[in-house]
Amino acid sequence: MATYDWIFDGLGLRGWCDGDGSGSGAPMSMSDLMNQASGEQPDVSVWETPFPSMDALNDACDAFPQSREVTKGLERGFLDVKDALSTVLDPITQPLSWALEYALWAFQGVPWWIMIPLLALLIKVVSRSWGLAAFVAGSFAALAFIDYYDYTMQTLAVIFVCALICVALGVPIGIAMSRSDKLQQAMIPVLDMLQTLPPFVYLIPLIFLFSVTEPKLYGIAIILYAIVPVIRLTNLGIRLVDKEVIEAADAFGMTKRQKLYGVQIPLALPNIMAGVNQTIMMSLAMVVIASLVSAPGLGVLVLRGIRNLELGVGLISGLGIVLLAVILDRSTKAALARVNAAQKH
C-alpha cells in the first residue's frame, strides 16, 4: 500500500491503474527493492508523508508516469527536432568555423618575432602608452620562454574572433533595443537567462547539434556567453544620451541616420566600450570552460592540470590566462579612457 492509493480509489481510476500496465513495469528505486526483499511494508507516519510527487503517485498507481519521464520526454523532443534544427543552423554558423580556423592558422602561422612586436605596437597605438606596450611584449616573451607561446596564440585567436563577432552582432541588437521598448522588454529576460544559466548547461545541447570536432561548437558557446554585456551597455548608452542634445539634433533637421551616427553612437561610445571590455573578459572566462568541447589554447592545459592532477601545468597556464586578461583589460580600458577624455561634458 502506498500513501496516495486513496486518490485513485476515490476517483474510481483503480481499473485504469492496474488494467493498462502489465503490473509494475517501471524500474524501481533501491529502497523499493530493499523493501521487497525484506518483504515488509514500511509504516509511514504523518510526519513522513511524502509530497504527492510523480514518483509517489506512481507508487500508488503504476499507470501514472514517473518523474524521469519529464527529462526523458524533453530529451526525446530535442532529438526529434535536432535534425531539422541542424540543417538550418549548420550552414548559418559555418562561416564561424571558417573564421576560427583561419584565425588559428594566422595567429600561429606568423613567426613570433613579427607577432610580439606587432601586438606591442597595436597596444601602443590603442593606448598611447609605451609602458603598457612594453608590459605586453614582456608578458608574451615570458610565456614564449616557457614554451606556452602556441597555446597563448590559440587562446588569443579564439577570443579575437569571438569578441569581434560579439561586437558585430551585439551593437546592432543593442541599438534596436534602444529604439523599441517592446523589443527591450522581450530581450531582457533572454539576456538575463544567458547571463545566469551555468555555462556548462548550454554546452550539452550544442554537443547534440554540432560535431565536437567543429570549431563553431565552442565558438557559439563563447559568443552566447559573452555577447550579453555589449548588448546591454549599447542599449543603456544610447538611452542615456542627453535628451536635450537629441532634441537639438531633431530641431536642426537631422535624419534618423545622421542622428544615430552623428550623435547617439558617439555619445554612447564610453558605455559601448565598457561593454566591449566586459565582453572580452567574459569570452576569456568561457574559453577555459569551452576547452571541454575541444577549444584549443591555455584552457586545454588547465583541463590537463585538473584531469591528471598536474599542479604545475594547471597553475602556470592559469597564470597565463590571468596575464592575458590583464593585457586585454588594460588596453581596452586605455582606449576607453581616451574616448572619455575626448567628450567630457
Added chain:
Amino acid sequence: MADPKISIRNLYKIFGSDPQMALKHAKEGMHKTELLEQHRHVLGLRDINVDMQAGEITVIMGLSGSGKSTLIRHLNRLIDPTDGEVWVEDSNIMTYSDARLREMRRKKMSMVFQKFALLPHRTVLENAATPMIVDGAKRADWEKEATRWLDRVGLEGQGPQYPHQLSGGMQQRVGIARALTSNSDIMLMDEAFSALDPLIRTDMQDLLIELQRELQKTVVFITHDLDEALKLADHLVILKDGEVVQQGEPQHILMNPNDPYIVDFISDINRARVLRARTVMKKTSENPGDTSGEVDGNDTLESVIAKSRGNADLSYRVMQDGKQTGILTMRDVVTALVPTEAAEDGMRKAS
C-alpha cells in the same frame, strides 16, 4: 497689420493615455486642475491663439509648469499637438510630411536651448556649423559661415576648442552662433539665458538686442524672468496653467494688468526702470510753453526722475523722432510708480 509670420490657432495639448477623450472635456471648458483630478490627464496647453509678427521678439512668459516650453516645441513640431494648427508663412505645418518638416527645421527655424545642447564630441566650429553640415554643405562653405557667426557673437579664435573647455556663457554664444548659421528667419529660444549667472545674462540680452537690430529675425523667446521679458519683448504673452492670461505690448500689460496673477507677477519689479515716458505721458502735440526740458519717448521713468533731481513740480515735453508726442508731468511719473490693481474689464483679451 501685416500677416503674421507665425500664427498659432486653437492649439490644445493634453498628456495622458487617452488625450482625445480629455480634449472633449477641455473644449467644454475644463481647466488644468479639474482635468487632472477628474480624468487623470495633464492639460499642457488649452486653446492657445497667438500671432507672431515678422521681425519682432515675441516673449512667452510663465512660471514652470505653465506650458511655455511645450508651446515653443509645437512651433517646430518637436511635440505634436492634440488639436489645433500652427501656420508659418501661410502654410499649416501640421500637414507637413517628415521630409518637408526636416526641410523647414533646416532652413526656416533654428533653436537655442536652455542647457546649450552642444555636441560634446565636436569642436566649437563644427557645433556652430551643425545646421549646414546636416544639410550637406561643403566643408569650405560651412567653415567660412560658422567662423563668421562665431566672430559675430564674440568667440574669435575659439573654433578648435571643445565645448567643455568653454564657460557657460561662451557655450551659449556657440548655441546662438549655431542658430544663426542656419540663416533661418525664425529663431526659437527656449529659456536660452536662464542657466547663466545674472551678469552674463545681461550681456547675452544685450547681444541679442544688438543682433536683432541688425538681422530683424522673428524671435520667439521663452523665459520665466519678468525683467528679461520686459527688456526683450515687442509682444508679450503671459501663460498660466497652459492658458494665455494676457498678451500684448509689454508697457500696456504693465499699466493694465487684467488678472490677479499678473498683478502678483509685476508687483515685485522696479517699475521706474521698466516703464517708459511714452507710456505714462498725456498725449498732445501742443506745446504748453512752461516745460523744463525734453525727454525721449523711450526714456525710462528712472532717467526722467534722475533728470528732474526729484523735483515733483516739473513737466517735460516727450519727443519722438524730433516731434512732440506728449507732455509728461512729474506727478504722473510718481503715480505710475504705484502698482495698479487688476483692470476689471478685458480679462484674457488680446490688447
